[in-house]
Amino acid sequence: MTSFLPFQPDLNLLPDPTTTTSTTAAANNPTTATATATAAANIGWKIPKPEPLDEPLNLETPTPLNTIYQTPNNFTVSFSPSNVATSSAAAAPPPPSFSSEEEANTYAEYQRMSSIFRASIAKKMQKYGDMEVLESQDDSRAIVPFNEFDNGSAQVGQNGVVSTNRKKYYQRSGELVRVTDVGPDDENYFRDVMKRTRMTYNALRLLAMLEDEKNRDISVYHRKVRGDLKASAMMRDGSLWLNRDKRIVGAIPGISIGDVFFWRMEMCVIGLHGQVQAGIDYVPSSQSSNGEPIATSVIVSGGYEDDEDVGDVIIYTGQGGQDKLGKQCAHQKLETGNLALERSMYYGIEVRVVRGRKYEGSASGKVYVYDGIYRIVDCWFDGGRSGFGVYKFKLVRIPNQPEMGSTRLKFAEELRKSPLKMRPNGYVSFDISKQKENVPVFLFNDVDNQQDPLYFDYIKTSGFPPYVYGNIGNGSGCECVGGCFENCFCVTKNGGEFPYDNNGILFKGKPLIFECGRHCRCPPTCRNRVTQHGVRHRFEVFRSRVTSWGVRSLDLIPAGSFICEFAGVALTSEQAEIFTMNGDSLVYPIRFSDKWAEWGDLSQLFADYVRPSYPSVPPLDFALDVSRMRNVACYISHSSAPNAFVQLVLYDHNNISFPHLMLFALENIPPLREISIDYGVADERSAKKLAICN
Known part of the structure; x- marks a missing residue:
């Protein structure tokens, strides 16, 4: 208490x-x-x-x-x-004081950036009800909070321009x-x-x-x-x-x-x-x-x-x-x-x-x-x-x-260089993917003799039924030879905006993201080709006394970064019922929580914010069999407050009923911190076991 x-x-x-x-x-x-x-x-x-x-x-x-x-x-x-x-x-705060000229210059730059930001996106923000654009004689624009209960008073200036007093922000x-x-x-x-x-x-x-x-x-x-x-x-x-x-x-x-x-x-x-x-x-x-x-x-x-x-x-x-x-x-x-x-x-x-x-x-x-x-x-x-x-x-x-975070950062850095020097005992394999991934996936077990992650076929991406791909020779794609640009075909499919920045960071979660595919003329370095290139961070599957198995990264994963695909063999609902009768454990994509909606959510700032709904995706009526063929993601633990989320992505076919399940970081994930996702709640037709490792 x-x-x-x-x-x-x-x-x-x-x-x-x-x-x-x-x-x-x-x-x-x-x-x-x-x-x-x-x-x-x-x-x-x-x-x-x-x-x-x-x-x-x-x-x-x-x-x-x-x-x-x-x-x-x-x-x-x-x-x-x-x-x-x-x-x-209740008293008025004193003017801010600065300990150095450099700090004062930084605050001046901070204020200048604030003005530029308001001017640059003022028009776009008018669609939200708690903002208004104020115009003055010099045609400058500012974006200010609008509240009918605000103490600020409205005034009519010259030329009939309406202005309000800015809200005062006091020191801490x-x-x-x-x-x-x-x-x-x-x-x-x-x-x-x-x-x-x-x-x-x-x-x-x-x-x-x-x-x-x-x-x-x-x-x-x-x-x-x-x-x-x-x-x-x-x-x-x-x-x-x-x-x-x-x-x-x-x-x-x-x-x-x-x-x-x-x-x-x-x-x-x-x-x-x-x-x-x-x-x-x-x-x-x-x-x-x-x-x-x-x-x-x-x-x-x-x-x-x-x-x-x-x-x-x-x-x-x-x-x-x-x-x-x-x-x-x-x-x-x-x-x-x-x-x-x-x-x-x-x-x-x-x-x-x-x-x-x-x-x-x-x-x-x-x-x-x-x-x-x-x-x-x-x-x-x-x-x-x-x-x-x-x-x-x-x-x-x-x-x-x-343990100090800086110590773990330093240890992870040395671990990437010399794993046996830093951990003489416990490593079972230095690459369970057998070079199928861009970087090796370690297997570490200092708890018992269990070596389960070794006894399966590692697959880099999910396998879908043949009919999902249809006639791949008649597909359509963008014509951006040098790289995708604004308003190209693939950008239009994503609602008119790139889903990623130039560093591969996801701008905001969506029901579905279309990446450039095999029919596009853009190069492999196109900014709209992020998840299809596979993992970029070094992972370690480790034995855990709490969650049986778990996954952690040896690299720092920035928030919004791609982690890996949740890969398995896709089964139709009829096939899934047969497998379930035989006692096999399946993962149902429909059970994953909608954590993607939290990434890019601005509801704290705009009361009428509506999460993205385009494009609409039908309920995912398939299951992933990960009993024989799987990848590193299948060992990620469940959490109701996860640090990663599932984002649906298409790039190699156009069947929205069978998207790829791509994992992204919901926050900055430090090295050696366990990665977790929300598998959701099991329903009457799915197995109670959330994942093979839990």
């Missing part, structure tokens, strides 16, 4: 008054900046030119006040130390809360909310890229814009950013250790790390109830040369003092994020750690992985490698947490 605990400083971690560290004293010393510069000069550090308006800090000793807050869904939160009444929420709350004792049901609920929010973010980002692609087709000088900034702007305007009303300390419900992110703005949207560029996320003193900044999360990405990272222990270099090339050129100061980290250490407040790692498949060349909660145990001012003084913080990972 959920309990409520007050949020109190960890008294065991507060500094001993008789042995107060130099940094704690510095935080309360009005001559901190001068003393730091003097000390640097005495030991031979480089002394940069003093910055203008360099004011010393003047902080008062805090008076902790414990307050309990109860949320509607009945889980525990507790406030941080505070000595000021929480009445600042400065109230710190900690969530504890979250039960399984609550955790599932928050996980679902987080998943849907991230899917909405991806849907908007892909939509922005699609619109930008169309604009570039008609404008030679069009500048490519960033879909991640566009998506975050739309979600901000739709009030879909999470964890804004309260600032959560520690673990955030719905976010699991090991979750991977390709965009920093996505972490801002869900509240994991709220800084667009800065590595330290904190409540500034202007928002804090006790007038002191408090840090809540940090990103460790190797941006500072003095960082030391050994996993469970991190020597984290503070922020500031760098030039545009990332070189230290000035002494750091105990202010902004640095002071926030010191104050978090003083109060015993833990921080979330996100690590940035290089990744070739990312647009930025980097991915971010959440690694859990750390405690700040020490802080000191030291000489850096470049000769300037830097603040260093020792972060120690709190015990009894799941």
Whole structure:
């Protein structure tokens, strides 16, 4: 049962008054900046030119006040130390402050992208009832939320143009809360909310890229814009950013250790790390109830040369003092994020750690992985490698947490290179597909002697009855010799839009997708030929004590990416009845849930959103026999909250009653995380066993 605990400083971690560290004293010393510069000069550090308006800090000793807050869904939160009444929420927020010129430029670019996004898709969005296009004298267009209960007032300007006041978006709350004792049901609920929010973010980002692609087709000088900034702007305007009303300390419900992110703005949207560029996320003193900044999360990405990272222990270099090339050129100061980290250490407040790692498949060349909660145990001012003084913080990972996601990423990378070196025991086969797939499929079993996946014929794609293909010589296809273009024959069959982007990411789920086939003149590299080329990620079938058998990837699978086909031998309903009488287990495609409708779903943003219904597909009245011939997908486990979904695809024939069952990622799937799909509920004519492995 959920309990409520007050949020109190960890008294065991507060500094001993008789042995107060130099940094704690510095935080309360009005001559901190001068003393730091003097000390640097005495030991031979480089002394940069003093910055203008360099004011010393003047902080008062805090008076902790414990307050309990109860949320509607009945889980525990507790406030941080505070000595000021929480009445600042009703006051107008102060103007945003930036810790560096680079961060200010990033925010300026963010605002510019927001304006471009609204202007570029304003007309298209008018079909949704909660949006309206406003035109002014300069013929500029903006897209704004429309709500008849909005407090904004309508006004009639010159030339009879109607305008409304834009909704004001305030800064994040400065109230710190900690969530504890979250039960399984609550955790599932928050996980679902987080998943849907991230899917909405991806849907908007892909939509922005699609619109930008169309604009570039008609404008030679069009500048490519960033879909991640566009998506975050739309979600901000739709009030879909999470964890804004309260600032959560520690673990955030719905976010699991090991979750991977390709965009920093996505972490801002869900509240994991709220800084667009800065590595330290904190409540500034202007928002804090006790007038002191408090840090809540940090990103460790190797941006500072003095960082030391050994996993469970991190020597984290503070922020500031760098030039545009990332070189230290000035002494750091105990202010902004640095002071926030010191104050978090003083109060015993833990921080979330996100690590940035290089990744070739990312647009930025980097991915971010959440690694859990750390405690700040020490802080000191030291000489850096470049000769300037830097603040260093020792972060120690709190015990009894799941394995770090960055560790699993690194292990998977080494596993792909040298599997026997990383796992001397347990491998039964290094390719159960026998080179039928583009990449090998491993078989790993360190549980027992079971070798079932070896005793079958591996097939790359499903086999359908001969009559399904009809007269293949009289088919029709596109005439795009150099590659498909907008409004070609195959694009028209898909509703006038490409189903995939240039990287093979599915824009949105549909009842059925038509890929270019054997009668098309486009090359094999055509962007409308994704699933027919087979798997691109390295998979491992493994023995599981929970699900008997399971499948995991050795690669990071981005959300919306093709995974593999669910392959077997297609049987008609009459054949399926005979097989069922003999006791064989069959998989019925009609039972798979409609998870495809969730990918690209914008119902959170648009109340009248209608999921795609074209083209309509009749009920799939066939079964897949996977008892003798199958592929890697048949060992994927069932889950009611899966991370993959089934998308129907046609490419080698035109019989919509026998489509291919293609699996796509519903979220970013980190390496070595088990893949799951929703097999649905068994009906009276199908076997109770959902799959041969479960």
